[in-house]
Amino acid sequence: MADWLRPARLLLALLLGLVTLPLAADAASGPREQPLVADLSKHLVAITTGFSGSDVLLFGATDGPGDIILVVRGPVTQQIIRRKGKVGGLMWVNQDYVTVENAPSFYHVASTRPLEDLVGPATLDRHQIGMTHLDLEIGDLTLGETEAEFKSALFRLKEEQGLYSYAPGAITQLANRLFRSELHFPSNVPTGTYLVEVYLVRDNDVVNAEITPLIVGKAGFGADLYLFAHEHAAWYGVGAILLAVAAGWTAGALFRRS
Numbered sequence: 001m002a003d004w005l006r007p008a009r010l011l012l013a014l015l016l017g018l019v020t021l022p023l024a025a026d027a028a029s030g031p032r033e034q035p036l037v038a039d040l041s042k043h044l045v046a047i048t049t050g051f052s053g054s055d056v057l058l059f060g061a062t063d064g065p066g067d068i069i070l071v072v073r074g075p076v077t078q079q080i081i082r083r084k085g086k087v088g089g090l091m092w093v094n095q096d097y098v099t100v101e102n103a104p105s106f107y108h109v110a111s112t113r114p115l116e117d118l119v120g121p122a123t124l125d126r127h128q129i130g131m132t133h134l135d136l137e138i139g140d141l142t143l144g145e146t147e148a149e150f151k152s153a154l155f156r157l158k159e160e161q162g163l164y165s166y167a168p169g170a171i172t173q174l175a176n177r178l179f180r181s182e183l184h185f186p187s188n189v190p191t192g193t194y195l196v197e198v199y200l201v202r203d204n205d206v207v208n209a210e211i212t213p214l215i216v217g218k219a220g221f222g223a224d225l226y227l228f229a230h231e232h233a234a235w236y237g238v239g240a241i242l243l244a245v246a247a248g249w250t251a252g253a254l255f256r257r258s
Contacts, residue, residue, distance in 0.1 A: 035063045035208040038198040045185055046219035056183040056214070062200055065176040066207070067112045069199040071129055072183060074106025075192035081150050098150055101137040105190040106163050110170040110181050118201045127199065127206065131155045131164060162186040191217050
């Protein structure tokens with residue numbers, strides 16, 4: 001071999017060694033531990049005949065001490081907020097309304113401690129954690145009220161329906177690593193794809209997050225009837241009329257016999 005090739009071969013071998021050594025070290029060290037791991041006891045809430053609500057267990061683990069924030073968001077829908085006023089000084093009736101284009105149909109927040117003790121307002125705004133930090137698109141305000149008043153009205157109505165909630169301290173931690181929380185979905189829970197978001201907080205900042213989908217859907221005979229009513233509305237209407245007529249005729253015949 002020519003003498004002038006030996007320095008080039010030595011340099012190439014050195015470069016290859018520098019590249020492969022870190023790769024070998026990573027392979028020897030094994031997979032790295034995830035800062036946050038979370039999952040649900042079930043990923044489908046089936047709404048059947050007689051559905052009275054359902055509970056889902058959220059559980060997970062962290063790689064060390066830290067606080068946990070949980071956010072459950074239902075499908076985004078358009079909401080109408082009406083303003084009542086007196087007519088003739090006697091009756092309260094709906095007079096005007098505004099629309100909210102992107103309000104979650106279901107919204108639940110839980111945490112190991114109150115949100116204000118964990119992160120600042122800017123972080124809550126960025127991740128839309130907490131009802132007052134939701135970025136809602138409210139229609140034209142021609143009634144004299146402010147956005148805050150309509151947001152407050154929306155939150156109040158949703159809380160009365162059991163669809164919006166905030167539960168500080170509802171996440172239980174064990175040994176600063178394991179955590180769990182119960183999620184309750186009421187009987188009037190809307191169907192669709194939900195997002196279950198889990199945030200790991202350390203030193204007043206979100207350091208990691210994990211998102212898990214959850215499906216809420218109709219099942220069984222109720223689901224079949226629901227699909228038929230939406231896909232064949234005319235036939236469903238005819239069937240409903242015939243069923244009502246048959247029920248009335250049967251009831252009349254029974255009463256005549258008695």
